[in-house]
Amino acid sequence: MKRARNFNAGPAALPEEVLKRAQNEWLNIEDSGMSVMELSHRSAQFEKIHNHAIATLKELMSIPENYEVLLLQGGASLQFSMVPLNLLKEGKRADYVLTGAWSDKALKEAKKVGETAVVASSKEEKYSFIPSLEDIKVNEDAAYLHITSNNTIYGTQWKQFPETGNVPLIADMSSDILSEKVDVSKFGIIYAGAQKNLGPSGVTVVIIRKDLIEDNDQLPTVLNYATHAKNNSLYNTPPTLAIYLLSLVLDWAKEQGGVEKIAEINHNKSKIIYDAIDESNGFYKGHARPDSRSHMNVTFNLQTEEAEKQFLAEAKAAGFVGLNGHRSIGGCRASIYNAVPTAHCQELADFMREFQKNYQK
Known part of the structure; x- marks a missing residue:
């Protein structure tokens, strides 16, 4: 499975x-x-x-x-x-x-x-x-x-x-x-x-x-x-x-090597997704100021509600679960706690870049 x-x-x-x-x-x-x-x-x-x-x-x-x-x-x-x-x-x-x-x-x-x-x-x-x-x-x-x-x-x-x-x-x-x-x-x-x-x-x-x-x-x-x-x-x-x-x-x-090793992995995981946001020229907009960004919950919006709905629908169809932002603020959120594999974060970042490329055509 x-x-x-x-x-x-x-x-x-x-x-x-x-x-x-x-x-x-x-x-x-x-x-x-x-x-x-x-x-x-x-x-x-x-x-x-x-x-x-x-x-x-x-x-x-x-x-x-x-x-x-x-x-x-x-x-x-x-x-x-x-x-x-x-x-x-x-x-x-x-x-x-x-x-x-x-x-x-x-x-x-x-x-x-x-x-x-x-x-x-x-x-x-x-x-x-x-x-x-x-x-x-x-x-x-x-x-x-x-x-x-x-x-x-x-x-x-x-x-x-x-x-x-x-x-x-x-x-x-x-x-x-x-x-x-x-x-x-x-x-x-x-x-x-x-x-x-x-x-x-x-x-x-x-x-x-x-x-x-x-x-x-x-x-x-x-x-x-x-x-x-x-x-x-x-x-x-x-x-x-x-x-x-x-x-x-x-x-x-x-x-896994204890908390120090887990922290190293977590920082790398969050960087993978934040890089996709920061390199998007504003297509994805992070909610948190860079100096306060969480390594556990990456929150972001797209330029329009229409784009967000399409992003979330295509992400779900592609097998990504739980990317909807909290019901109180909407948008998108990737929660990347300790057990989330680095590979899944890389796959999400790749999907974000591909979605941006196709959406802007």
């Missing part, structure tokens, strides 16, 4: 090697005579899988000992609420940098909990860039500063992160976690839905500095980070299949 050239924004492409291994183990995981979906989450077999996923992530990201890795449910969207519920105390203010729809949604949830402030934004310029570090005025007494490291809808990505001193830096890294090296010690919390670079939908990774975990009995039990830290993320039944596949994807990432 020929694999689709999958540029979906999420759920996204998974490594073919991972899918084949899962297929091979589908009916009998760890010699249990059962599928992973049938295992008790309290069993020795699943505990081994669960702990392996956490240990491998710690290794790949060089996570310091003073951090907990939690495997939760609810997606990044639940973290929009859990972060302020756990960290935004009365008399404090939470600061947010707005760089896209998801940071805006995170802010809206925090407003329901306590005082917030927008300390930098690119909203007026249609989220086409990441604000400069000099423009971010961190309140020294803030509960935290929240950012979204990669913006899937608009195709922008942080290249450097703010120095926040004693103020915890919180990052939603759902769409670029594990895509390049990050100094985890600069962050109070990193959270990410798995369905772009880490695995299938259903599990959310939370990397949290231990001093930020406070057992607040006024919070609903499952919304308290302390609950999950004390129970190794096994307070309630976890998404066992998603965690199993997460562990396989992390093994695959190690086999």
Whole structure:
């Protein structure tokens, strides 16, 4: 069977090697005579899988000992609420940098909990860039500063992160976690839905500095980070299949040479497509400013809506999947997460050049 050239924004492409291994183990995981979906989450077999996923992530990201890795449910969207519920105390203010729809949604949830402030934004310029570090005025007494490291809808990505001193830096890294090296010690919390670079939908990774975990009995039990830290993320039944596949994807990432090698591949993949845009003499127009371009989501428009519709229709007919831009802004988007092969990016760039040549005849 020929694999689709999958540029979906999420759920996204998974490594073919991972899918084949899962297929091979589908009916009998760890010699249990059962599928992973049938295992008790309290069993020795699943505990081994669960702990392996956490240990491998710690290794790949060089996570310091003073951090907990939690495997939760609810997606990044639940973290929009859990972060302020756990960290935004009365008399404090939470600061947010707005760089896209998801940071805006995170802010809206925090407003329901306590005082917030927008300390930098690119909203007026249609989220086409990441604000400069000099423009971010961190309140020294803030509960935290929240950012979204990669913006899937608009195709922008942080290249450097703010120095926040004693103020915890919180990052939603759902769409670029594990895509390049990050100094985890600069962050109070990193959270990410798995369905772009880490695995299938259903599990959310939370990397949290231990001093930020406070057992607040006024919070609903499952919304308290302390609950999950004390129970190794096994307070309630976890998404066992998603965690199993997460562990396989992390093994695959190690086999590729780790995060440094993956980053090198990702930069090359994005350059292939950006070159097709930049060399088109304006036929393709990138949404993001060049200094803020994402290596995960390449967003672009054509000169007219008619040209875009024809491009997307011909691309679909040629076997390219998921190139429509987000429904809120339209246009085109190629999501090129870790598992998207370089060859697929080259094939897309070749298709773009061929389409331009034929369209202008």
